[in-house]
Amino acid sequence: MTNKRDYYEILNVSRNADESELKANYRKLALKYHPDRNPGDKESEEKFKEASEAYEVLQDPQKRNIYDQFGHQGLEGSGFSGFSGFEDIFSSFGGIFEEFFGFSNGSRSRSRVQKGADLRYDLTLSFMDAAFGTETEIDLQKMEACSSCGGSKCEPDTHPETCRQCNGTGQVSRNQGFFTVRTTCYQCNGNGQTIPHPCTACKGAGQIRIRKKVAVKIPAGVDTGSRLRLTGEGESGIYGGPPGDLYVFIHVEEHDFFERDNTNVVCCTGCAWRYHNGSYLKRQKDTENSKRHPTWPPLSSSR
Ligand SMILES: [Zn+2]
Ligand SMILES: [Zn+2]
Numbered sequence: 001m002t003n004k005r006d007y008y009e010i011l012n013v014s015r016n017a018d019e020s021e022l023k024a025n026y027r028k029l030a031l032k033y034h035p036d037r038n039p040g041d042k043e044s045e046e047k048f049k050e051a052s053e054a055y056e057v058l059q060d061p062q063k064r065n066i067y068d069q070f071g072h073q074g075l076e077g078s079g080f081s082g083f084s085g086f087e088d089i090f091s092s093f094g095g096i097f098e099e100f101f102g103f104s105n106g107s108r109s110r111s112r113v114q115k116g117a118d119l120r121y122d123l124t125l126s127f128m129d130a131a132f133g134t135e136t137e138i139d140l141q142k143m144e145a146c147s148s149c150g151g152s153k154c155e156p157d158t159h160p161e162t163c164r165q166c167n168g169t170g171q172v173s174r175n176q177g178f179f180t181v182r183t184t185c186y187q188c189n190g191n192g193q194t195i196p197h198p199c200t201a202c203k204g205a206g207q208i209r210i211r212k213k214v215a216v217k218i219p220a221g222v223d224t225g226s227r228l229r230l231t232g233e234g235e236s237g238i239y240g241g242p243p244g245d246l247y248v249f250i251h252v253e254e255h256d257f258f259e260r261d262n263t264n265v266v267c268c269t270g271c272a273w274r275y276h277n278g279s280y281l282k283r284q285k286d287t288e289n290s291k292r293h294p295t296w297p298p299l300s301s302s303r
Pocket of ligand 2: 188
């Protein structure tokens, strides 16, 4: 059984909505719930995926027909399983996001939508924080879409123009002897568009470097080498693409007298402890051994 919502209801359109109506309503939802605008927000993520799936089905006459007649189960029966994640959505729709964000003038077929870069942050934790888990804030510097132009690189109320050098193709041809050589257009760097009025806030870069504090929940039991992934906290995407992810690499400091032994915490000074069946067993440390690596006598001989 499926408990998915009705696709028409999700896109807020009537059952006989035409293609332009579907697209207009999907656009509204996609802009509102776009992962770049709601980094790390699970609810928006779900709404974005839900709307994308509804649009994917209803804009395809064949899938829409199956859905109209047999509903969600009919689609599942025909092998449709929706999207598995953002990457899936962006690779399917690609160019439509350029259009939604005002980056496209319709003259190009190749999509420029790009996922933002992933970021790495190295976080050093005390032994106790690593063992018991903690919440911390990290101070991050990253590139984010310019709030003035929304990443379009254009001054508000202005638009990119089709490059006159290459007529929007991004490539120019030049004759060399018998051959015609095609190279990337030097005027627009292959974008097919030029920006007559660059945004003053970001100097036409579309992105600005910001500092941001990101809350990180460290689960108990992380160790040096553990890696946490914070979806959508990387740099913002290009031309309406999804943001990258942030990877937090954990480094755990040594403790003066505790040490990790697999999933146990052992004490290494003078005496040693072992947690077993709900109680701590105390053993005298073998003084011949090194401080950090006491040998364990078998549990059955514990006194
Ligand atoms: Zn800007
Ligand atoms: Zn050009």
